[in-house]
Amino acid sequence: MSLKPQALLVMNSGTFADQFDSTRMERLARLVDLGDIPWTDSLDAPEVAGRLANVEVLLTSWGVPRLDADCLRRLPQLRAVFHCAGTVRSFVSQELWDRGILVTNGADANAIPVAEFTFASIVLAGKKAHVLANDARLFREDWSYTTGRGELGNIGRVIGVIGFSRIGRRVVRLVQQLQDVTCLVSDPHADPAMVAAAGGQLVSLPELLAASDVVTVHAPDLPETRHMIGAPELQAMKDHATLINTARGSLVDTKALETECATGRIHAILDVTEPEPLPADSVLYDLPNVILTPHIAGSLGTETRRMSDAALDDLERYLAGQQLMAQVVSDDLGLSA
Numbered sequence: 433m434s435l436k437p438q439a440l441l442v443m444n445s446g447t448f449a450d451q452f453d454s455t456r457m458e459r460l461a462r463l464v465d466l467g468d469i470p471w472t473d474s475l476d477a478p479e480v481a482g483r484l485a486n487v488e489v490l491l492t493s494w495g496v497p498r499l500d501a502d503c504l505r506r507l508p509q510l511r512a513v514f515h516c517a518g519t520v521r522s523f524v525s526q527e528l529w530d531r532g533i534l535v536t537n538g539a540d541a542n543a544i545p546v547a548e549f550t551f552a553s554i555v556l557a558g559k560k561a562h563v564l565a566n567d568a569r570l571f572r573e574d575w576s577y578t579t580g581r582g583e584l585g586n587i588g589r590v591i592g593v594i595g596f597s598r599i600g601r602r603v604v605r606l607v608q609q610l611q612d613v614t615c616l617v618s619d620p621h622a623d624p625a626m627v628a629a630a631g632g633q634l635v636s637l638p639e640l641l642a643a644s645d646v647v648t649v650h651a652p653d654l655p656e657t658r659h660m661i662g663a664p665e666l667q668a669m670k671d672h673a674t675l676i677n678t679a680r681g682s683l684v685d686t687k688a689l690e691t692e693c694a695t696g697r698i699h700a701i702l703d704v705t706e707p708e709p710l711p712a713d714s715v716l717y718d719l720p721n722v723i724l725t726p727h728i729a730g731s732l733g734t735e736t737r738r739m740s741d742a743a744l745d746d747l748e749r750y751l752a753g754q755q756l757m758a759q760v761v762s763d764d765l766g767l768s769a
Contacts (some may be wrong), residue, residue, distance in 0.1 A: 437488035437751070438509075439464035440480065441471040443516070444495030448473075450733060451493055451516055451740040463747055464489055475503055485509065489750075491743060493517045493736075501527040512750055514743040518542045518730070520760055529762045536746045536758040538739030540598055542731045547602035549729035550648055550678050553701045554607060557646045557674040558586035563699050566720035581699075581721075582672025588612045592644030593632065594661075595651035595679070596622035603648060604630040616640045619651075641668040646676065653680040663688035666698065674699040678729040681706030690715050693722050703729045 439460070441448060448471050452460070460466065472480045473495055484506045490496075493516040497503065504510065504527050512534040515523075520537050528535070556562055560581040571577040578584070591607045593600050596619040607615050608631040617632040618640040627634045637660075641647060647669060651657045661675070662685040669675065677684055681704040693700055699721040708727065716722045731739060746756045 436465045438486045439466060439489040439491060440483060440487045441491045442475060442496045443493035444473050447494045451736045456737065456740050456744065459744055463751060491516060492523065496523045498523050498525060499528050500525045504528060504531060514747050516739045516743045521765060534756065535760045536743060536756055537760050538742050540758060541738040541742040543599045543602055544738065545731050545735045546599045546678050546729045547606060550603050550676060551606040553676050554591060554646050554648065555586060557701065558589055559584050562701060562723040563721050586610050589645045590614045590616060590643050592616045592640040592647040594618050594640065594647065594649045596627055597650045597652065600650035601630055603650065604632040616644060638668060641665055644673060645670065646674045648676040649679045649683050651679060651683055653682055658682050659685040661685065666692040669698050671697055674701060676701045678703045680704055681708050693719050696721055703727055
């Protein structure tokens with residue numbers, strides 16, 4: 433009989449194929465007992481029903497069901513859930529916390545591609561590259577349009593980062609690669625010393641909006657942050673400034689953004705919107721100063737394996753009785769334990 437704990441992967445089929453190639457499955461098999469059926473997309477599947485009573489470890493990702501009281505009754509030996517994706521809000525329950533089950537996530541690993549995407553967008557925004565690419569389709573053989581989008585270049589820019597989150601912190605550090613950059617940060621909960629150590633300067637939101645050439649949003653999706661960027665905030669931005677949103681669409685008032693961008697005064701790079709996707713009649717589709725991408729900043733394809741690796745690293749720590757690096761507790765989610 434194997435002395436290794438029994439484990440089960442629970443996620444949708446596409447995610448499983450992306451995140452657990454042969455290399456990672458071999459590593460996992462060295463750590464735990466995967467049985468004859470290592471993966472399922474449903475805890476209700478008949479083929480795994482006989483395994484659930486002995487499973488100590490779940491490895492989860494997109495597609496995992498909510499681990500509520502009913503699920504947990506069928507998993508009496510469950511001790512730890514290693515989530516190979518970002519937020520755990522969709523599947524954790526009060527019963528899970530009450531049982532003292534350990535939970536980790538891949539939010540830190542997922543922050544890396546988002547910060548990279550944001551930094552690339554900041555650099556391109558300095559050159560107005562996305563917007564001028566759209567203009568090129570209209571003007572074609574006449575390059576005089578390059579003078580119509582404001583000053584071009586990345587030296588001496590002011591970059592405004594809203595939200596000193598795990599992604600926001602990475603963005604602040606990345607923009608230090610630009611020459612003579614000033615990085616402003618607005619976050620009511622941030623420690624000024626930590627912001628300064630990353631290369632930023634903590635200011636109020638009005639100060640940030642008025643001074644920044646590029647404004648990038650990285651605040652959490654909370655009731656109090658809904659539409660935090662509305663008509664007054666957009667109107668406060670500098671002429672030819674660019675708004676980047678790779679966080680959540682709800683942070684920006686879509687109607688107000690449509691109105692402001694339709695004037696051509698500011699630009700927007702939007703990887704997320706509200707709603708998502710936008711309705712077909714949204715003016716944002718047709719504006720050359722607006723770039724829309726289909727929520728691609730986060731981990732995709734091969735990038736998702738970084739989150740699998742982080743989960744496997746913490747699984748090794750769990751088995752060795754060591755402190756976990758990516759543990760999530762109920763207080764992190766604003767829940768009581």
